[in-house]
Amino acid sequence: xxxxxxxxxxxxxxxxxxxxxxxxxxxxxxxxxxxxxxxxxxxxxxxxxxxxxxxxxxxxxxxxxxxxxxxxxxxxxxxxxxxxxxxxxxxxxxxxxxxxxxxxxxxxxxxxxxxxxxxxxxxxxxxxxxxxxxxxxxxxxxxxxxxxxxxxxxxxxxxxxxxxxxxxxxxxxxxxxxxxxxxxxxxx
Amino acid sequence: xxxxxxxxxxxxxxxxxxxxxxxxxxxxxxxxxxxxxxxxxxxxxxxxxxxxxxxxxxxxxxxxxxxxxxxxxxxxxxxxxxxxxxxxxxxxxxxxxxxxxxxxxxxxxxxxxxxxxxxxxxxxxxxxxxxxxxxxxxxxxxxxxxxxxxxxxxxxxxxxxxxxxxxxxxxxxxxxxxxxxxxxxxxx
DNA sequence: CAGCTTATAGAACGATCGTTCTATTTGCTC
DNA sequence: GAGCAAATAGAACGATCGTTCTATAAGCTG
Numbered sequence: 038x039x040x041x042x043x044x045x046x047x048x049x050x051x052x053x054x055x056x057x058x059x060x061x062x063x064x065x066x067x068x069x070x071x072x073x074x075x076x077x078x079x080x081x082x083x084x085x086x087x088x089x090x091x092x093x094x095x096x097x098x099x100x101x102x103x104x105x106x107x108x109x110x111x112x113x114x115x116x117x118x119x120x121x122x123x124x125x126x127x128x129x130x131x132x133x134x135x136x137x138x139x140x141x142x143x144x145x146x147x148x149x150x151x152x153x154x155x156x157x158x159x160x161x162x163x164x165x166x167x168x169x170x171x172x173x174x175x176x177x178x179x180x181x182x183x184x185x186x187x188x189x190x191x192x193x194x195x196x197x198x199x200x201x202x203x204x205x206x207x208x209x210x211x212x213x214x215x216x217x218x219x220x221x222x223x224x225x
Numbered sequence: 226x227x228x229x230x231x232x233x234x235x236x237x238x239x240x241x242x243x244x245x246x247x248x249x250x251x252x253x254x255x256x257x258x259x260x261x262x263x264x265x266x267x268x269x270x271x272x273x274x275x276x277x278x279x280x281x282x283x284x285x286x287x288x289x290x291x292x293x294x295x296x297x298x299x300x301x302x303x304x305x306x307x308x309x310x311x312x313x314x315x316x317x318x319x320x321x322x323x324x325x326x327x328x329x330x331x332x333x334x335x336x337x338x339x340x341x342x343x344x345x346x347x348x349x350x351x352x353x354x355x356x357x358x359x360x361x362x363x364x365x366x367x368x369x370x371x372x373x374x375x376x377x378x379x380x381x382x383x384x385x386x387x388x389x390x391x392x393x394x395x396x397x398x399x400x401x402x403x404x405x406x407x408x409x410x411x412x413x
Numbered sequence: 414c415a416g417c418t419t420a421t422a423g424a425a426c427g428a429t430c431g432t433t434c435t436a437t438t439t440g441c442t443c
Numbered sequence: 444g445a446g447c448a449a450a451t452a453g454a455a456c457g458a459t460c461g462t463t464c465t466a467t468a469a470g471c472t473g
Contacts, residue, residue, distance in 0.1 A: 059247015143245035158387035192380025
């Protein structure tokens with residue numbers, strides 16, 4: 038709705054992701070967004086609020102990036118394409134780990150930040166489940182396979198960050214392929 | 226060497242892991258360790274120093290916990306037992322994500338903290354490689370399989386945290402089992 | 414133009430943070 | 444017991460942080 042609000046959210050996401058929640062102050066965000074301090078506090082009464090907005094903003098972009106391309110993927114491709122999109126995403130942004138994992142870890146107190154961060158992971162698990170169904174797995178098989186695919190995605194993100202190369206994502210994709218191919222519930 | 230130093234390190238590890246690097250101040254660490262402020266600064270001239278000490282302390286405990294039990298595991302058990310130990314570890318400590326991943330993410334500036342955190346991941350990859358060799362895989366097969374096992378371990382840690390149950394670790398273990406069993410380089 | 418919302422620059426506040434300092438005491442070793 | 448390193452309690456510092464406030468300027472709608 039508000040241009041300024043969006044500018045602030047985007048700047049916050051960039052800085053918080055790149056440098057950390059504790060490191061980045063509001064003055065930095067205000068500077069990066071090129072808005073006045075008063076404008077910031079008009080839109081976000083507390084720092085907590087802008088962090089939540091940054092999380093939601095990044096989540097939307099991330100989920101959209103993951104689901105691009107094959108509109109009606111067949112079979113395993115519904116899952117395997119997620120790893121390809123993940124690789125694109127990881128190579129486009131500066132890799133600094135999973136924003137949501139970090140947000141939850143650095144904000145142990147129950148509250149909007151932790152809630153938003155953990156909710157994203159639940160939505161990711163649901164996204165994987167939905168993709169399995171899209172690929173042709175029945176509901177039971179999808180629910181059974183989703184946690185493993187989720188683990189592979191989480192591991193791929195983490196390892197791509199810490200090892201710094203694309204091997205990890207490729208390894209995760211290959212493993213997903215093996216898993217799906219060897220599963221008795223594979224679609225025709 | 227120094228009892229006080231160890232007390233401070235242990236207190237810092239506990240607090241920093243549970244509550245985050247930005248949230249916990251030195252006064253909190255000093256309070257938890259029950260030492261005077263001057264004692265703290267005698268042992269750790271900068272906050273950075275105590276963070277690095279906390280990382281190394283946790284790493285030592287973690288790696289030790291992972292390698293417990295079957296002294297000479299045979300075949301896949303060399304790897305699969307890692308997931309069992311990981312489950313024990315995750316259920317013993319308050320789950321708040323991977324300490325090292327968080328440390329690296331929240332300290333983007335190159336420096337001792339990021340270095341220690343990322344070095345741990347390299348050591349984990351080496352640990353996995355060594356376990357594969359211990360299980361009977363030759364060097365080539367071990368190097369090929371290690372990144373995937375590493376991804377599964379990373380994914381298990383992350384998912385155990387965000388999903389909050391043990392399903393994730395079990396799923397990762399089963400996948401490792403499948404992977405190792407279906408690999409052509411499996412030991413006799 | 415009037416009137417209202419929004420944005421601006423910047424000072425200012427209280428709290429907290431990492432760090433330093435002082436003065437005193439404890440505990441070990443010669 | 445002398446001497447010295449280590450630990451204590453606590454005040455104090457400058458910097459930074461999140462937040463509030465004031466005063467002024469744009470920008471849009473009637």
